[in-house]
Amino acid sequence: MSLPATEASPPADASLSLQFDAADADLLARAFRTPGDGPRAWRLNGEAHRISLIDGFDRLLAWPSLRGVTRYPHQEKTCVRVLREMRGRAILADEVGLGKTIEAGLILKEYAIRGLVHRALILTPASLTGQWREEMEAKFDLPFAVLRSLRDWEERPFLIASIDKAKRPPHRAAAQGRPWDLVIVDEAHRLRNRLSVNWRFVAGVSKKYMLLLTATPVQNDMDELFNLVSLLKPGALQTYDRFLERYVGSSDRRVPAHVPELRDRLRDVMVRNRRGIAFTLPPRRVHSLPVRLSPAERRLYDDVTEFVRDAYWSASGRMSWAARLTLIVLQREIGSSTFAVAETLGRLSTSPLFGLEERERLEALQADARAIATNVKATHLVAFLRSLGEKALVFTQYLRTLRYLQGVLEADGHRVAAYHGGLAPAAKDAAVHAFRGDRDIFLSTEAGGEGRNLQFARTVVNYDLPWNPLRIEQRIGRVHRLGQDREVYVVNLWARDTVEAYLMELLDRKIHMFELVVGELDLILGTLDERRSFEDLMMEIWTLRQAEERRAALRQLGDALVRARAQYDRMQERNDEILRDVSDEVPA
Amino acid sequence: MSEADILRSFVLEALADLGATLSNDASLVWVTVPEAIRLDLEVPSTFALTFDPTRSGEFEAELVAPGSYFLEKLISLVTRRGRWDSIRCENPAADWVSIALVEAGLAPEAGVAAQVQETQETMFLLFSFRVTLVSDEKREAFHQIAVSPSTGAGWEVDPARAEPGGIPDDRVGPPPDLESAYRIATEVLRKSSRDVADRFRTASLRLLEEEVRRIFGYFDRTIEEIRGADPDGSQDLLLAVQGERDRRLTETLERFDPKATASLCAIRAILTPTARIRLGFPGGRSADVSIDAWSGRLNGLSCDACQGTEGPWRPGAGGEIRCATCDLTRAASVRPRGRPRSGTPPRGRRAGRGTARSPGGSKGRSRAASAPHRGP
Numbered sequence: 001m002s003l004p005a006t007e008a009s010p011p012a013d014a015s016l017s018l019q020f021d022a023a024d025a026d027l028l029a030r031a032f033r034t035p036g037d038g039p040r041a042w043r044l045n046g047e048a049h050r051i052s053l054i055d056g057f058d059r060l061l062a063w064p065s066l067r068g069v070t071r072y073p074h075q076e077k078t079c080v081r082v083l084r085e086m087r088g089r090a091i092l093a094d095e096v097g098l099g100k101t102i103e104a105g106l107i108l109k110e111y112a113i114r115g116l117v118h119r120a121l122i123l124t125p126a127s128l129t130g131q132w133r134e135e136m137e138a139k140f141d142l143p144f145a146v147l148r149s150l151r152d153w154e155e156r157p158f159l160i161a162s163i164d165k166a167k168r169p170p171h172r173a174a175a176q177g178r179p180w181d182l183v184i185v186d187e188a189h190r191l192r193n194r195l196s197v198n199w200r201f202v203a204g205v206s207k208k209y210m211l212l213l214t215a216t217p218v219q220n221d222m223d224e225l226f227n228l229v230s231l232l233k234p235g236a237l238q239t240y241d242r243f244l245e246r247y248v249g250s251s252d253r254r255v256p257a258h259v260p261e262l263r264d265r266l267r268d269v270m271v272r273n274r275r276g277i278a279f280t281l282p283p284r285r286v287h288s289l290p291v292r293l294s295p296a297e298r299r300l301y302d303d304v305t306e307f308v309r310d311a312y313w314s315a316s317g318r319m320s321w322a323a324r325l326t327l328i329v330l331q332r333e334i335g336s337s338t339f340a341v342a343e344t345l346g347r348l349s350t351s352p353l354f355g356l357e358e359r360e361r362l363e364a365l366q367a368d369a370r371a372i373a374t375n376v377k378a379t380h381l382v383a384f385l386r387s388l389g390e391k392a393l394v395f396t397q398y399l400r401t402l403r404y405l406q407g408v409l410e411a412d413g414h415r416v417a418a419y420h421g422g423l424a425p426a427a428k429d430a431a432v433h434a435f436r437g438d439r440d441i442f443l444s445t446e447a448g449g450e451g452r453n454l455q456f457a458r459t460v461v462n463y464d465l466p467w468n469p470l471r472i473e474q475r476i477g478r479v480h481r482l483g484q485d486r487e488v489y490v491v492n493l494w495a496r497d498t499v500e501a502y503l504m505e506l507l508d509r510k511i512h513m514f515e516l517v518v519g520e521l522d523l524i525l526g527t528l529d530e531r532r533s534f535e536d537l538m539m540e541i542w543t544l545r546q547a548e549e550r551r552a553a554l555r556q557l558g559d560a561l562v563r564a565r566a567q568y569d570r571m572q573e574r575n576d577e578i579l580r581d582v583s584d585e586v587p588a
Numbered sequence: 589m590s591e592a593d594i595l596r597s598f599v600l601e602a603l604a605d606l607g608a609t610l611s612n613d614a615s616l617v618w619v620t621v622p623e624a625i626r627l628d629l630e631v632p633s634t635f636a637l638t639f640d641p642t643r644s645g646e647f648e649a650e651l652v653a654p655g656s657y658f659l660e661k662l663i664s665l666v667t668r669r670g671r672w673d674s675i676r677c678e679n680p681a682a683d684w685v686s687i688a689l690v691e692a693g694l695a696p697e698a699g700v701a702a703q704v705q706e707t708q709e710t711m712f713l714l715f716s717f718r719v720t721l722v723s724d725e726k727r728e729a730f731h732q733i734a735v736s737p738s739t740g741a742g743w744e745v746d747p748a749r750a751e752p753g754g755i756p757d758d759r760v761g762p763p764p765d766l767e768s769a770y771r772i773a774t775e776v777l778r779k780s781s782r783d784v785a786d787r788f789r790t791a792s793l794r795l796l797e798e799e800v801r802r803i804f805g806y807f808d809r810t811i812e813e814i815r816g817a818d819p820d821g822s823q824d825l826l827l828a829v830q831g832e833r834d835r836r837l838t839e840t841l842e843r844f845d846p847k848a849t850a851s852l853c854a855i856r857a858i859l860t861p862t863a864r865i866r867l868g869f870p871g872g873r874s875a876d877v878s879i880d881a882w883s884g885r886l887n888g889l890s891c892d893a894c895q896g897t898e899g900p901w902r903p904g905a906g907g908e909i910r911c912a913t914c915d916l917t918r919a920a921s922v923r924p925r926g927r928p929r930s931g932t933p934p935r936g937r938r939a940g941r942g943t944a945r946s947p948g949g950s951k952g953r954s955r956a957a958s959a960p961h962r963g964p
Binding site (some may be wrong): 015016017018019020021023024027028030031032033035036037038039040043044045046048049050051052053054055056057061062065066067082087088109112113114115116132139179204206207208209230233234235236238239240241242291349374429505573 | 594595598601602605641644645646648652653654655656657662663666667669671672673674675716718719721722724725726727728729730732733740747754756758761762763766767770774777778780781785786788789795802803805806807809810813832835836838840843846847848849850851852853854855856857889
């Protein structure tokens with residue numbers, strides 16, 4: 001039953017009365033009882049007020065205060081549209097790689113500057129909480145905390161929470177207990193089912209503004225689109241029955257009807273920027289440099305692997321989480337360099353995580369590692385860089401490998417700018433500055449230049465391969481991003497018969513990962529396994545004792561990846577079909 | 589001056605006023621601040637400032653830009669200072685009275701004779717206010733209201749014009765009628781902000797109305813559809829939908845609820861020479877007025893037509909005095925109204941409706957009244 005709208009609002013003839021601040025009385029009581037601060041201070045007081053005045057959303061204020069964010073017109077237009085026309089409630093459905101996170105951060109920052117957002121909540125998949133926190137801090141100077149304890153709901157006005165954690169008691173009640181000024185939901189396609197706990201949780205959170213971020217609002221059927229829009233603006237697509245009647249063509253709910261009309265309605269709630277001709281990124285060229293390890297390196301690799309497998313499947317079967325993690329690190333380090341693994345082997349040889357016999361093995365392995373003075377991969381790297389003749393980014397996961405490579409490369413006459421997490425901010429700036437100047441190699445660990453503009457280079461060398469493919473993608477994304485106008489070279493160094501060789505088999509040959517746009521891989525891997533990360537899956541396969549078992553498991557994972565990629569491609573097509581013209585223009 | 593230049597100039601002057609020493613590098617400014625200020629600004633005693641975001645990482649330089657943490661801290665500090673001030677307006681130009689009379693439209697050429705009766709020092713109070721309008725957006729404005737405690741007059745001053753020179757004078761104690769003057773200032777501010785505030789309110793309520801209609805429409809039709817599909821179905825589902833509707837309505841009402849607030853930023857006391865003048869108008873009429881050297885504003889006249897006290901003035905040949913606005917209206921109303929020559933045929937009239945000049949007929953409602961109801 002509808003109430004007439006007039007009953008819901010105050011009478012139209014009432015005026016908006018100016019309410020004066022109670023603090024005025026304090027000023028009146030104090031004024032002139034002591035000498036003032038002087039006419040300059042009085043004038044500056046007025047100027048400070050005038051400079052900080054807010055006048056709607058006539059212009060964006062945040063850009064100058066952002067760090068390491070390149071200003072792109074499509075992001076600016078999106079921000080203006082969401083603030084002015086959509087009044088802070090929107091689905092940001094840009095295609096992958098166009099910077100939805102930047103758009104959301106920009107909108108949040110504009111609200112924060114204007115004092116319209118004092119409490120903001122970002123809901124993301126658990127794997128992305130850290131990344132969001134880093135981006136909000138580094139680029140937007142917004143002090144977000146990742147949810148750790150129940151108290152955070154009260155004490156942290158800017159909070160990032162995994163949606164899976166937030167939706168469960170006791171967090172659920174705390175999240176829904178107080179209103180938020182802005183709620184951002186990343187990977188919002190996870191809210192496609194209105195009967196799901198996720199959907200009902202977000203619907204139950206009280207908020208003034210809300211941004212839903214997804215590159216694929218439609219994953220399977222049209223219901224998902226309805227559910228997403230209804231969360232944001234119920235009624236924008238009419239009621240569910242009318243939506244089905246009008247916009248779903250047949251009993252097959254995947255097929256839309258009256259698409260132009262549907263797009264018209266979606267324009268009120270959705271922005272979707274697409275990679276147009278002007279935005280097509282230059283192609284990537286992938287070069288694979290497989291390396292045959294020296295006999296000593298091979299022996300060490302096999303011995304470390306054997307130790308890892310033995311320990312992983314230890315007879316006690318009660319391996320602690322910490323010990324398991326240690327083994328993963330060990331296996332990853334030996335894939336990087338003998339220098340990376342040597343110190344860990346030494347440290348573990350005195351660790352109580354392992355028994356006496358294991359510790360003795362570790363000690364021996366450390367001695368073997370220390371006895372190796374040169375790594376074959378480094379020799380190949382030097383040869384490649386000699387032939388390149390231009391600036392290159394060389395990535396490694398480990399500081400000890402970085403130190404080793406720095407020595408090798410400098411000995412070969414390269415001018416190296418080293419960049420790693422241990423550097424002070426000023427030293428990091430200096431490294432980037434030097435690489436922009438006369439240094440030809442930017443040698444970096446995982447922290448390498450996150451958010452830095454390094455598009456003036458175009459060659460990325462993966463000296464080792466992180467097991468988390470998103471990390472590889474982030475490395476490539478340092479140069480293969482908006483602003484890059486030259487073909488990008490990705491060079492992967494890997495040793496045969498190693499975990500890294502498995503990775504190349506899966507990521508390069510099966511899903512052609514190196515051809516994907518940054519961001520797409522996440523969507524593919526997201527459908528792979530809800531419980532276990534890709535790294536976990538790799539470790540599980542690698543630690544299988546029998547080579548035949550390993551091959552079979554690898555084949556299975558490869559097939560699953562191929563299916564996930566195909567599913568992603570289908571999803572892309574469906575979204576393009578329905579949402580093609582939702583935004584008025586293609587970014588230029 | 590560009591906005592960036594204004595910001596830069598403000599920041600550097602504010603820091604200097606706070607006792608900081610500054611030295612300019614190519615794109616960085618090195619600042620050394622006193623201990624008390626250092627704590628307020630949350631900076632080391634010596635630090636670098638930059639106005640260029642691309643240099644903000646260098647030497648851990650503090651970025652100054654809208655929304656930057658440092659600027660927020662500085663503005664907060666600066667607005668806690670300089671909240672009251674006294675100046676004495678001395679040595680005005682010799683012919684300040686004549687200039688003010690000309691600006692008020694009361695020059696000898698207009699047939700007005702002026703005779704200064706006496707000049708004495710009087711006090712004005714200048715109140716600075718920040719007015720904020722908030723619903724789901726925010727609009728702010730800075731206003732300065734001058735009040736003459738002796739006459740009870742108050743008027744809005746253009747903040748850009750409110751900086752005529754003056755000599756600091758700390759001998760001024762608390763004005764005895766400060767609170768009354770503040771009340772006058774608040775009334776003037778209320779009046780001058782009314783139109784803007786009401787436009788803001790109307791826009792907010794229009795959005796609210798749209799949202800409320802959509803929410804009711806969606807949830808009520810959803811309830812009908814649920815009932816239609818299963819008339820004997822569970823009441824729990826219907827109650828849940830109603831609950832969701834009410835929650836969304838509350839959220840919407842809070843979001844679009846317009847509010848207008850004003851806060852007093854600073855007060856300035858101004859001691860200024862004020863001349864009491866006898867004006868003689870054509871036709872023998874006379875009036876006693878006053879003009880102060882600080883604002884050059886003439887007090888004491890009122891418009892014969894609208895009783896307004898704001899000039900400039902247009903004295904008539906018969907001695908009547910009108911403000912410029914009423915004078916313009918009168919001029920327009922006596923302009924001959926010839927029928928415009930036009931080849932356009934007269935507009936057709938619908939039976940029973942009004943003439944072309946009165947579309948609704950003599951009993952027709954005003955256009956505003958007949959327009960679709962826009963308020964909620």
